[in-house]
Amino acid sequence: MVLQKKTISFVNTSLEELVEKAGGCAVLDGGFATQLEKHGAAINDPLWSAVCLIKEPELIKRVHMEYLEAGADIIVSSSYQATLPGFQSRGLSLEEGESLLKKSVKLAVESRDKFWEAEKRNPGCNGNRPLVAASIGSYGAYLADGSEYSGYYGPDVNIGKLKDFHRRRLQVLVEAGPDLLAFETIPNKLEAQACVELLEEENVNIPSWICFTSVDGENAPSGESFQECLDVINKSNKVKAVGINCAPPHFIESLICKFKGLTGKLIVVYPNSGEIWDGKAKKWLPSTCFDDHTFELTASRWRDLGASLIGGCCRTTPSTVEAISRVLKNRKQLLA
Numbered sequence: 573m574v575l576q577k578k579t580i581s582f583v584n585t586s587l588e589e590l591v592e593k594a595g596g597c598a599v600l601d602g603g604f605a606t607q608l609e610k611h612g613a614a615i616n617d618p619l620w621s622a623v624c625l626i627k628e629p630e631l632i633k634r635v636h637m638e639y640l641e642a643g644a645d646i647i648v649s650s651s652y653q654a655t656l657p658g659f660q661s662r663g664l665s666l667e668e669g670e671s672l673l674k675k676s677v678k679l680a681v682e683s684r685d686k687f688w689e690a691e692k693r694n695p696g697c698n699g700n701r702p703l704v705a706a707s708i709g710s711y712g713a714y715l716a717d718g719s720e721y722s723g724y725y726g727p728d729v730n731i732g733k734l735k736d737f738h739r740r741r742l743q744v745l746v747e748a749g750p751d752l753l754a755f756e757t758i759p760n761k762l763e764a765q766a767c768v769e770l771l772e773e774e775n776v777n778i779p780s781w782i783c784f785t786s787v788d789g790e791n792a793p794s795g796e797s798f799q800e801c802l803d804v805i806n807k808s809n810k811v812k813a814v815g816i817n818c819a820p821p822h823f824i825e826s827l828i829c830k831f832k833g834l835t836g837k838l839i840v841v842y843p844n845s846g847e848i849w850d851g852k853a854k855k856w857l858p859s860t861c862f863d864d865h866t867f868e869l870t871a872s873r874w875r876d877l878g879a880s881l882i883g884g885c886c887r888t889t890p891s892t893v894e895a896i897s898r899v900l901k902n903r904k905q906l907l908a
C-alpha cells in the first residue's frame with residue numbers, strides 16, 4: 573500500500589503567511605513571567621523575568637514548550653526586561669549582557685525547533701511552524717517603577733535618550749535571528765516614534781509589531797490619543813502589526829474597533845487577565861478579570877472584529893492559550 577505523504581513546507585514563514593495559514597488569526601503565547609512564577613521562579617527583582625536568563629535558562633525553555641504545546645503559533649522571548657544597563661548594574665560586563673540577550677532568542681528558537689521536530693511528524697500537523705518574536709520591553713519596563721502603565725518618563729527623557737536606550741539591545745536581538753520583533757507595553761507616542769526611527773536607522777529587516785498599554789481603554793497611558801500614536805507607526809513599512817498588550821481584556825473589543833479605523837496594519841491583541849500592576853508594591857492587585865472560559869468566549873469576537881494575532885499577557889497561562897487556540901483553530905476547521 574502506498575501511503576500518501578502530506579507535503580509540509582518547512583521554509584521560513586512571514587508573519588502575513590503565518591496569519592493566513594492560521595485561517596486569518598494566529599495565536600500568541602500568554603504571560604511568560606507569570607508562568608515562570610508558577611514554576612517557583614523568584615522574579616521580584618529589578619530584572620523581573622530576565623533574572624531567569626542568568627539563573628534558570630532551562631525553566632525558560634520549559635515555559636516556551638508549554639506555550640507551544642498549548643497551541644501558540646508565536647512565542648515571545650524572555651527579553652522583556654533584559655537590558656544592557658540592567659545587566660551592568662548587576663555587575664555583568666557589556667559582553668556578558670549581550671550574550672544573555674542572544675541567549676533569550678536562542679532558548680526560544682531551540683524550544684521551537686524541538687517542538688517542531690516532533691510536531692511535523694504528527695499526522696494532524698497543520699504545517700504552521702511557530703515563529704519566535706524577540707521581546708523588546710519599553711523603557712518604563714527597565715525603569716521598573718510602573719511607568720509602562722503611566723507613560724510618564726519625566727522631563728529629561730527625550731527621543732535621543734530613548735533611542736540610545738533601545739539601540740544596542742535592538743542590534744543584538746536582531747543579530748540573534750528571531751523571526752519577529754515585539755515592542756511591548758509602549759506607553760506613549762515619543763517611545764513609538766523612537767522605535768520607528770530606530771528600525772529605519774538600523775535598517776532592520778525583521779518584521780515588527782508595536783504594542784501599547786492602556787489604562788483608560790481609550791488612549792495610551794500618557795493620555796495621548798491612539799490616533800496620534802498610530803499616525804507615527806503608519807508611516808513605517810517595517811512595522812507589520814500594531815496593537816495592545818498587558819491592558820485589561822474588557823478594553824480590547826472597543827480598542828480593536830478604534831485601531832481598525834486608524835491603521836491598515838495587522839492588529840495584535842494580548843491583554844492581561846484584568847488584574848492591575850502596582851508598580852510600587854510590585855504585585856498584582858485584584859480587579860475585574862477574565863478567566864480562561866471568558867477568553868475562549870471572547871477571542872472569536874476579537875477575531876471577527878479584525879484582530880489577526882491574539883494571545884494573553886500577564887497573569888494568563890498556558891491554559892488560557894489553550895482556550896484561545898481551541899476556539900480559533902476549531903473555527904478554522906469549521907470554515908475549511
Ligand SMILES: C[S+](C)CC[C@H](N)C(=O)O
Pocket residue numbers: 617618619620653712713714715716717718720757818849851854886
Ligand atoms: C509588565 S510589568 C508587570 C513588568 C514588571 C515591571 N516592569 C517592574 O519591574 O516592576
Ligand SMILES: N[C@@H](CCS)C(=O)O
Pocket residue numbers: 602603604605606621648652707756757818885886
Ligand atoms: N512578554 C512579557 C510581557 C510582559 S508585559 C511577558 O509575558 O512576561
Ligand SMILES: [Zn+2]
Pocket residue numbers: 817818844885886
Ligand atoms: Zn504583561
